[in-house]
Amino acid sequence: MTKPAGTPRKQPEPRKRVVKPRSETRESRGHGRLPSLQLSPRQEASLVSAHTTLGHEAGSVGSCVNVWPTPPESATRTTQSSEWTRSSFLGSTSYASVFSEDGPLPDCLHSDTRQTDHSTIAIVNDTSVPSAPITTDVGSRFCQVGVGPQIVAKFSPFRLFEQSIVNYFETNKASALEGALVISALPQLRLDIEHLLSAKDDSFPVYAEVTRNSMQPLKVPSTMPASEFHTLFTGPNLRWEMMGLVLIVAGSNAQFTSPDDPIFTLEDGSKIDKDRFIEDMIHTSNDCIDLCQVHGAVSDIMVWLIYLNMLVTSNFYGDNYHGVWRRLGDCISTLYSAGIHCEDDFDEPFFLREARRRLYAAVYRSDKTLATFFGRPPMMAERYSDRKVPLDLDDNTISTSDPDALNRALAKLDENGWDTDGRIWSTSWVRLRYNMAVVKEQILEQSLAGKANDDDAAKIEAISSRCRHVWESVPSHLRYDLYDEDVAWTELDPAITIRMISSYLEYLHMEFSMQRLLRRQTEAAIPAMLEFSMKLLSTVLVFNKQRQQAYAIQRHYPTIMLYFCLPSAGVLALELRRCTLENRPLPGTVSRADVIRNLSVLISCLEWVVLPGDGNHRLCKELNQMMALVLDEVLNYQPPQHDESQDNAAQSGMVTGGGGFFDMPMVEGMEPIPTEPQDFLNWLDNANWNNTYLF
Numbered sequence: 066m067t068k069p070a071g072t073p074r075k076q077p078e079p080r081k082r083v084v085k086p087r088s089e090t091r092e093s094r095g096h097g098r099l100p101s102l103q104l105s106p107r108q109e110a111s112l113v114s115a116h117t118t119l120g121h122e123a124g125s126v127g128s129c130v131n132v133w134p135t136p137p138e139s140a141t142r143t144t145q146s147s148e149w150t151r152s153s154f155l156g157s158t159s160y161a162s163v164f165s166e167d168g169p170l171p172d173c174l175h176s177d178t179r180q181t182d183h184s185t186i187a188i189v190n191d192t193s194v195p196s197a198p199i200t201t202d203v204g205s206r207f208c209q210v211g212v213g214p215q216i217v218a219k220f221s222p223f224r225l226f227e228q229s230i231v232n233y234f235e236t237n238k239a240s241a242l243e244g245a246l247v248i249s250a251l252p253q254l255r256l257d258i259e260h261l262l263s264a265k266d267d268s269f270p271v272y273a274e275v276t277r278n279s280m281q282p283l284k285v286p287s288t289m290p291a292s293e294f295h296t297l298f299t300g301p302n303l304r305w306e307m308m309g310l311v312l313i314v315a316g317s318n319a320q321f322t323s324p325d326d327p328i329f330t331l332e333d334g335s336k337i338d339k340d341r342f343i344e345d346m347i348h349t350s351n352d353c354i355d356l357c358q359v360h361g362a363v364s365d366i367m368v369w370l371i372y373l374n375m376l377v378t379s380n381f382y383g384d385n386y387h388g389v390w391r392r393l394g395d396c397i398s399t400l401y402s403a404g405i406h407c408e409d410d411f412d413e414p415f416f417l418r419e420a421r422r423r424l425y426a427a428v429y430r431s432d433k434t435l436a437t438f439f440g441r442p443p444m445m446a447e448r449y450s451d452r453k454v455p456l457d458l459d460d461n462t463i464s465t466s467d468p469d470a471l472n473r474a475l476a477k478l479d480e481n482g483w484d485t486d487g488r489i490w491s492t493s494w495v496r497l498r499y500n501m502a503v504v505k506e507q508i509l510e511q512s513l514a515g516k517a518n519d520d521d522a523a524k525i526e527a528i529s530s531r532c533r534h535v536w537e538s539v540p541s542h543l544r545y546d547l548y549d550e551d552v553a554w555t556e557l558d559p560a561i562t563i564r565m566i567s568s569y570l571e572y573l574h575m576e577f578s579m580q581r582l583l584r585r586q587t588e589a590a591i592p593a594m595l596e597f598s599m600k601l602l603s604t605v606l607v608f609n610k611q612r613q614q615a616y617a618i619q620r621h622y623p624t625i626m627l628y629f630c631l632p633s634a635g636v637l638a639l640e641l642r643r644c645t646l647e648n649r650p651l652p653g654t655v656s657r658a659d660v661i662r663n664l665s666v667l668i669s670c671l672e673w674v675v676l677p678g679d680g681n682h683r684l685c686k687e688l689n690q691m692m693a694l695v696l697d698e699v700l701n702y703q704p705p706q707h708d709e710s711q712d713n714a715a716q717s718g719m720v721t722g723g724g725g726f727f728d729m730p731m732v733e734g735m736e737p738i739p740t741e742p743q744d745f746l747n748w749l750d751n752a753n754w755n756n757t758y759l760f
Contacts, residue, residue: 212352212356213261213268213272213275214268214272215349215352216305216308216309216312216349216352216353217258217261217262217308218262219312219345219346219349220258220308220311220312221262222331222332223255223258224332225315225328225331225337226251226311226312226315227251227255228328229314229315229318229319229328230247230248230251230311230314230315230318231248232318232322232328233314233315233317233318234247234248234460236318236321236560236617237317237318237321237491238489238491238494238558238560238561238564239491239494239495239498239564240491241369241372241423241424241426241427241428241495242314242369242373242420242423242424243416243419243420243423243460243463243464244460244491245291245460245461245463245464246291246294246295246416246420246464247310247311247314249291249292249294249295249464250295250298250299250307251311253295253296253299253300254299254303254307254308254311256300257299257300257303261275274303275303275304275305276305276356276360278298278302278303278304279304279305279306279356279357279360279362280360280361280362282363282364283297283298283364283365283366284297285297285413285414285417286414287412287413287414288414289414290414290416290466291414291416291463291464291465291466292464292466294416294417298364298366304357304362304364304366305353305356305357305362306353306354306357306362306364306366306367306369306370307366308353309349309350309352309353309354309357309370309374310350310366310369310370310373312346312349312350312353313346313347313350313370313373313374313377314373315346316342316343316345316346316347316350316377317373317376317377317380319339319342319343319346320343320377320380320381320620321616321617321620322339322616322617323616323617324339329342343377343381344381346377347374347377347378347381350370350373350374350377351374353370354367354370354371354374354395357370358395363399363402363403364403365403365405365417365420365421365424367399367403368396368399368400368403368405368424368428369424371392371395371396371399372396372424372427372428372431374392375389375392375393375395375396375431376431378392384435384438384439389435390435390439390441393428393431393432393435393444394444396428397428397432397444397445400424400425400428405421405424405425405452406425406449406450406451406452407450407451407452408421408422408451408452408453409451415463415471416463416464419455419456419458419463419492420463421452422452422453422454422455422456423455423492423495425450425452426452426454426455426495426496426498426499427495427498427499428445429445429447429450429499429502430495430498430499430501430502432444432445432502433445433502433505433506433509434502434505436509437505437508437509437578440512440513441513442509442513443506443509446506447503447506454482454496454499454500455482455492455495455496456475456478456482456492457478457482457483457484457490457492457493457496458474458475458478458484458490458492459474459488459490459492460490460491460492462474481538482496483496483540484540487540487542489542489543489561493543494543494564494568497539497543497568498568498571500535500538500539501532501535501536501568501571501572501575503535504528504531504532504535504575505575507528507531508528508575508578508579508582511524511525511528511582512578512582521582521586522583522586522587525579525582525583528579529576529579532572532575532576532579533576536572539568543565543568544565544569545562545565545566545568545569545604546569548565550607553565553566554607554611559611559614559615559618560617560618563618563621563625566604566607566625567621567625569604570601570604570605570625570629571629573597573600573601573604573629574601574628574629576597577594577597577598577601577632577633580593580594580597581594591640591652592652592653592654593654594636595636595637595640595651595652595654595655596654596655597633598633598634598636598637598655599633599637599654599655599659599660599663601629601630601633601634602630602633602634602637602663602664602667603659603663605625605626605629605630605667606663606666606667606670608622608625608626608670608674609666609669609670612673619674622674623674623675623685626667626670626671626674626675627675627685630667631685631688634664634667634692635688635691635692637655637660637663637664638660638664638691638692638695638696639695641657641660641661641664641695641699642695642698642699644657645699645702646702648704661696661699661700664692664695664696665696667692668689668692668693668696671685671689672689
């Protein structure tokens with residue numbers, strides 16, 4: 066406006082779109098971020114030269130700092146489908162299936178057509194301005210260079226991770242991973258980390274190579290021995306998902322390790338804060354997942370990583386954290402994309418076949434657990450998979466290179482795949498829980514059905530019958546209900562006992578859930594519902610005698626009690642109150658004295674088993690207070706003097722010597738607790754409480 070009239074107007078320059086580096090925009094709790102990697106002048110010049118060559122293809126200009134390799138344009142175009150099918154499973158309804166009816170698909174649909182030289186990786190500057198609107202590569206992504214050093218820096222000292230992983234597979238008696246396949250990679254991974262840390266100014270090509278490895282499909286020859294499996298994702302083939310897996314396994318081990326354990330003390334005498342370490346492992350493994358997802362990584366290792374990340378996130382933030390449900394979705398999506406749900410379509414080595422069976426079973430079971438917890442439809446259906454149940458074998462046997470030893474172990478399995486010598490392996494629990502999860506899927510179908518049908522009761526009875534059949538078919542050495550309590554805790558490893566109890570409680574909880582469904586249709590289901598409630602309560606109270614167990618064992622107590630015990634205990638307490646108020650006995654399936662005694666013990670137990678820092682502490686406190694007030698009113702109840710006043714007493718509450726149940730103070734943010742058993746269960750379904758052990 067200040068120029069003289071008639072002065073030619075200069076065309077405005079296009080406004081530059083500034084893209085903040087990811088490390089500046091991404092929030093991270095509990096740990097800082099390392100400065101972004103700066104390229105050496107020689108390296109920067111070479112990358113600028115490469116960028117100039119590809120400038121028109123990438124649609125960007127400028128210097129090449131603080132960025133990560135971008136997938137080539139062909140990987141982001143929907144028309145280049147062969148790039149995506151290189152590592153993705155194609156089922157019988159896929160667009161390419163018609164070409165495979167008379168023979169296998171052409172290699173071009175499964176091979177990686179991407180070149181591997183540096184010139185094929187487009188470099189995008191974080192302050193670049195596209196010369197034209199981007200229409201052909203809308204799906205393009207890029208990652209900053211700084212995230213690579215941040216991930217690698219977390220591996221110092223590496224001894225901590227070596228020890229954590231060994232401890233994890235020694236103490237975790239129900240792992241979904243084959244420990245030998247992970248532990249065998251540690252020696253080479255140590256050398257790989259040292260190599261990455263020593264790269265310094267010349268680190269960009271090294272990190273770029275790791276990214277290119279993660280973009281490649283993980284092709285496992287059918288003749289490959291388990292001892293060589295790690296060569297596919299370490300050394301020259303090092304992948305980000307493997308580094309993320311090691312980080313998250315260490316984080317999982319830390320969650321079940323006492324804060325005073327020597328593992329958290331470094332060689333220089335300094336101590337690692339346990340919670341900060343776990344949070345670091347979660348966020349850094351998230352970086353690995355994000356980096357791999359950006360570049361379309363699909364592999365068994367990727368599914369392992371996402372699955373373990375989900376479990377650790379669940380334990381740290383609680384299951385009601387939406388990130389847990391979202392991670393489960395990522396895990397299932399990657400599992401399906403890798404074709405792990407299908408067994409007949411792959412020629413797999415024995416160890417990998419068993420690893421995939423175990424992983425599929427664990428993810429399937431977790432899906433049913435979270436679906437039950439949230440009251441949401443499950444994301445996996447058993448009918449769409451032909452992946453068989455894993456065999457009941459030891460990890461070392463599965464990964465052995467001795468065919469004679471493997472054949473001897475296979476000869477000791479029964480026709481259903483169970484070990485006939487009574488030995489208990491990690492796979493034993495995966496098998497057991499998967500079989501029960503198949504029944505739980507049917508319970509979910511019945512529970513979450515949109516409309517009720519006339520034959521619902523018959524369906525529930527059929528599911529209940531199948532549930533009992535599944536439990537009775539479990540080998541006797543895995544059934545807690547067939548053990549003497551003292552024998553289970555003194556002659557067995559407590560880590561085995563805690564899982565045995567949890568499996569038995571899961572079976573009882575399934576029966577309890579089915580009686581709840583029947584209770585909606587008829588009161589005739591009340592006696593059976595109370596019977597299973599009493600079994601749940603009396604079984605859980607064994608923890609009150611086991612206060613001296615190791616930290617890793619006690620770490621499971623709160624969630625097992627909250628999930629399996631409190632719903633049934635609440636039903637018992639309110640049914641006891643109702644029968645006392647109406648002056649009639651409890652159903653013959655339970656004893657009034659036993660109910661009062663066990664509820665009293667539970668109230669005492671919950672005061673020490675759940676610590677104030679636990680995410681379940683608030684809800685547990687309120688439910689505990691509710692049960693305490695109910696018991697007080699039952700024990701202090703004075704029958705009315707006149708018959709005509711009994712109905713009034715039933716409406717106004719019991720006559721007690723102190724504060725009544727209806728006088729229980731409400732906590733801000735919580736709905737009033739209903740006083741009828743069925744209403745209480747419905748309220749409990751919508752309560753905000755956590756479950757951190759059910760996987």
